[in-house]
Amino acid sequence: MERTSEGHLKTLLRTQGLRFTPDRLRIFRALADADKPVPVAALISMVAQDGVNQATVYRTLEQFLAVQVVQTVLLKDGIVAYELVPPFSSHHHHFICLDCGAVQDLPAERVDSALDKSMEGTGLRVMTHKVDIYGQCEKCHTPSP
């Protein structure tokens, strides 16, 4: 049986009563290739080359969000971007540079356990979380003329 990420997408979509179509796969691949959060506008132009209509992108993102294929992330200046979530990508956190807007992934383990511990006994049922750290990346705080 298929063990690829795309195979898993196919299974997941079908399980949810959705179809595995060429357009959906193209959108999925664009997100996988980008390997960082992508704003809708950027995603639209990325897949436009493959002939995917923008209405399809909006509709697909809504579905992907509903079935947990993607999640939204806030970039600098309040721009919303989309990225794949586990198991389509690794669980990680973000470092967002407030100067240049670059986003880099951070391994999540260290923070995760502290986070879990801090939620014990709250009566809240934790399903997932997002940690975004903001500051200056190396490039932006390195001395320059």
Place this chain on the structure above:
Amino acid sequence: MERTSEGHLKTLLRTQGLRFTPDRLRIFRALADADKPVPVAALISMVAQDGVNQATVYRTLEQFLAVQVVQTVLLKDGIVAYELVPPFSSHHHHFICLDCGAVQDLPAERVDSALDKSMEGTGLRVMTHKVDIYGQCEKCHTPSP
């Protein structure tokens, strides 16, 4: 000298070459009163009662964001909301219910220190961070017919 939050806002705005106006104060108060992240649309209607124009809300949020009076937060379904940041509000994290969308603040200490530790030696200059935890609030996972 003034020690109130509004006094501080006044000082901050002036320091940044911005003016302390009635409309800006109204918007600030609406956010303070809400005491939780407010989507733009909601903020617009809240202050509309006080006669604040919607263009003013957009312009003010942009300035408040620039001078760090507010920050953006992502609610369920990718809705962007605004909330005051320290020292205008306490530093905290969010718990967002994936069922009903309710947001509640969580004390931040426990996670913060783990977070700081995890960033040591990365070469990144941390300025702030956001931690959003998603799951089901008590109401939503309490047994019901």
Place this chain on the structure above:
DNA sequence: TTTTTTGCAAAGATTTTGCACCTTA
């Protein structure tokens, strides 16, 4: 009095929709 802010209403963008046609399962 100088500089910024605001209102208004129009312009521009972004998203959503309806419906006929095409695909997947």
Place this chain on the structure above:
DNA sequence: TAAGGTGCAAAATCTTTGCAAAAAA
């Protein structure tokens, strides 16, 4: 062939702008 998905273009929304009048410093 039944249930979804997609394209298209219009409609509905949401945001931004220009400019003249009003307000802050």
